[in-house]
Amino acid sequence: MTTLVNVTVGSLVEDVASIDWAKSDGLKTIRLLSMTPPTSHAFMEEQYKNVKLTIPAGSLAAYQEDGVWKSFLNMEEKESTGIGNVETADGKDISVEDGTIVVENAEGNISVYNMAGQLVKSVNANGGRMKMSLPRHGIYIVKAGSLAVKVVL
Structure with missing residues (x-):
């Protein structure tokens, strides 16, 4: 299961x-x-x-x-205000807004994987707020450091 x-x-x-x-x-x-x-x-x-x-x-x-x-x-x-945020104790935050992935307070590599485990996007974050668009809607895993979150676009 x-x-x-x-x-x-x-x-x-x-x-x-x-x-x-x-x-x-x-x-x-x-x-x-x-x-x-x-x-x-x-x-x-x-x-x-x-x-x-x-x-x-x-x-x-x-x-x-x-x-x-x-x-x-x-x-x-x-009433919907968008997807709920996932925040860790160190302040990292991953959410979805208007069909884009939003990562906040993360530094270093941010990786996005499809459900087959293939890397579809990788960017470096500077600790601020970053939006990432993907070419297709679907289900993805977003990894920022030790935090991994499943999102649906």
């Missing part, structure tokens, strides 16, 4: 069908930032019962009409 626990899907993502949700037995929350439900394969029955689905305010009707997403019992509308 996988270690997906909390997943955030960016507002520009239209399709998450490549994710095998059935292998994510520890899944607890899915935060969807798009007003339009992304295309997806079905989830396991336990996931429909136990996973908390957070969707943008004003999108409830669209998700309740969607063939896959409507089955979630714990669905909540919430």
Whole structure:
């Protein structure tokens, strides 16, 4: 099984069908930032019962009409301010804003890997705020020092 626990899907993502949700037995929350439900394969029955689905305010009707997403019992509308930040004790911060990866307070090499483990981007950070655009939407691992975060663009 996988270690997906909390997943955030960016507002520009239209399709998450490549994710095998059935292998994510520890899944607890899915935060969807798009007003339009992304295309997806079905989830396991336990996931429909136990996973908390957070969707943008004003999108409830669209998700309740969607063939896959409507089955979630714990669905909540919430104002979206973008993906939640992941911050470490040393102040490193990795987030997603408007379809770009944002890294703050990190120095040295920042690496971005696709889900096949291939390096897709590598840059040097100077400790400030840095935005990185990638040519394709998808799921990536962003590594800054000892911090590694999974992001969805």
